[in-house]
Amino acid sequence: MSILKILATYRFSRYFKLGFLVWDLVLLNTSIVVSFLFVYGNFEKVDVKGSKALSLLANIFWISLLLYKDSFRIVRTERIEAILYRTIRILMIHSAVIALFIVVLDYGEISRLRMVYFYSTFFILLMIFRILFMKLLKYVRSRGFNFRKVVIVGANPMGERMNRILSKDLTYGYRVMGFFDDESNETELKAPVLGKFEDVENYLSSNQIDEMYVALHINQIEVINKLTALCERYMVRIRYIPDFQQYTKTNRVEVVFYGNGNIPVLMLRKEPLEINFNRIVKQIFDFCFSLLVIVLVFSWLFPILIFLIKINSRGPVFFVQERSGRDNKAFPCFKFRTMYVNHNADSLQATKNDSRITKVGAFLRRTSMDELPQFLNVLLGNMSVVGPRPHMLSHTEQYSELINNFLVRQYTKPGITGWAQVNGFRGETNQLSDMVGRVEHDIWYLENWSFLLDLKIVYLTVVSVFRGDENAY
Incomplete structure (x- = not known):
């Protein structure tokens, strides 16, 4: 009997939790063994003070975290990014607690390098297993089994x-x-x-x-x-x-329970970035990513772009414009100047074949390099790497009157790139439906944020830069 027929005959969903638990422990202990081999090349120092005790603690605490945090929960319509993010969060908690045990129990002989190898290996194995498992499950279901x-x-x-x-x-x-x-x-x-x-x-x-x-x-x-x-x-x-x-026209609501779970309260939408931990993760990513870009890219690319802009047309190198930020508060948004100096820059959106755009400016817009100075905005704290694109103040005022939920996108920091942009909603908005689509994607991002989703958007943005975007002008 084939595996697919077995899956068709029996229901294994109730055994997923036990199977996940056993397999995770196999991966964890494999990582312990691999970390020893990486650092020492053998197991001679397996009896180092606290080594066995720490391995036991790592197993016990991982089991506790998985059961307590319900990491094995498999919602059939859940995105794989959400599953991976949940696993990463638990792994971070596990590493922090184990590090605390090392300090408190004075296990000074434990190699810090071995712990780095252990968590690196465990992280890689966990991600590979989770991805392969979800793909296998999707394949089995696509064949009509396990339904x-x-x-x-x-x-x-x-x-x-x-x-x-x-x-x-x-x-x-x-x-x-x-x-x-x-x-x-x-x-x-x-x-x-x-x-x-x-x-x-x-x-x-x-x-x-x-x-x-x-x-x-x-x-x-x-x-x-x-x-x-x-x-x-x-x-x-x-x-x-x-x-x-x-109660509301929105499709995204959250029910929370007040008074020891006795009174259900309906909330308009779930916002992951309202959770302090998530906000801190996003801020750390923004700071580190922006700092890397500034150190590794700005140092050599900025002088070249500044030179090209200056010899191509008269005017300042940077274009600074008031844009709508978080909670609809205005902030100065930095860009490379891509147009000849004109009086309509703060009110008139760029259009295809716009005569105001310089030759260098057209190249910068096509490659999105005109947005690079906004990494300075990220370091200043008024923008994020990923989020809804900031609009001109006049556009915010205009579209907030035409689209009821337009200002919902202002609940979070604006971004250099966003979910709407990687899904084709960028550039000029010729029709109201274009802006409606952009707003819907921005609100979806707000309600479904995860760190892995941010990484996915950054990756798709880089890909679109090299492929080119017909809406980038």
Whole structure:
């Protein structure tokens, strides 16, 4: 029997946690062995004071962190970046605690270099395993195995939206069987209507269903209660889709519990950068990355660009303009001057074949090198490497009147590059829809930030610079 057939016959999701735990311990202890070989070439110093005790502590604390932080949680629609970021965060906590133990227990004979090798090896092995595992899982699910059968109660826009999400990618591992509703318009649905509310029990009793999603309004509480009882009777896991649209038009909300978890409170959106730890990580990355760029690139590239700008046209080398920053506070944004000096620079956006753009300026814009001075803004603290692009004050005022949620993008620091830019929303905004798309991507970034997402955006930005962007002018 092939592996895929075995996966089709049995359900292994309940054993993932145990499997992850055992495999992580294998990787951890492999890293311990490798670190010894890297530093000493043999195991003669395995009995160094505290070495065995520290290895035991490393195992115990890693187990504790994984179980406490629920690192094995696998949400089928979760991005791999989120899984990797969660693992990196736990690894950082683990290294900090182990370092504390070394100091407190006075394990002075423990080689610091060996600890560097240990964590470097462990980090690489963990990342490789997590990525390979997710790709394997996606492949298995794309072949039709390890899937969950789902029904949706509520053939309405909310139910159809959930259907599209679950059916969007076969690798999510969901198979939507259909809808149940007393009233429905089948022409608008992408899955069949299996029956009315009264038909649910008969369907559950004769079919193996794993999950039920209930997309009904709260005024149908009697139906919801009956569905809950049926799911418990037939061992079907029930998921409720609250109708938050009665409170807000946004699709991203967060429920937090106050008073020892007794009172649920609905928050408009989740903002990872409101967490102090995340904000510190982003600030450290901004500072280190900007400092590297300034030391390694500015030192030789700036004199060349300054010379080219000066001989190409009269005027200052830098163009400084007031832009909208975090909390909509204005700040001076630095750029290389790419236009002839003109009176419309603060109000008129650059257009394709704009006569104001110099020959050197066209090259700088095409390669995005005109934005390089903004790394100084990052060091000054009024910009980030990655974030929503800062707009002219006049544009902020204009579009905040036209787009209701436009100012939401100002909740975080503006960036040199951003999620909207690497997805094609850069340059001139000819139509309102262009700005709407940019705002939607900026808000998505705000709600889904992770350190790995920032690295991904930086990578995509570098790739686009070398490939060229038709919107860069």
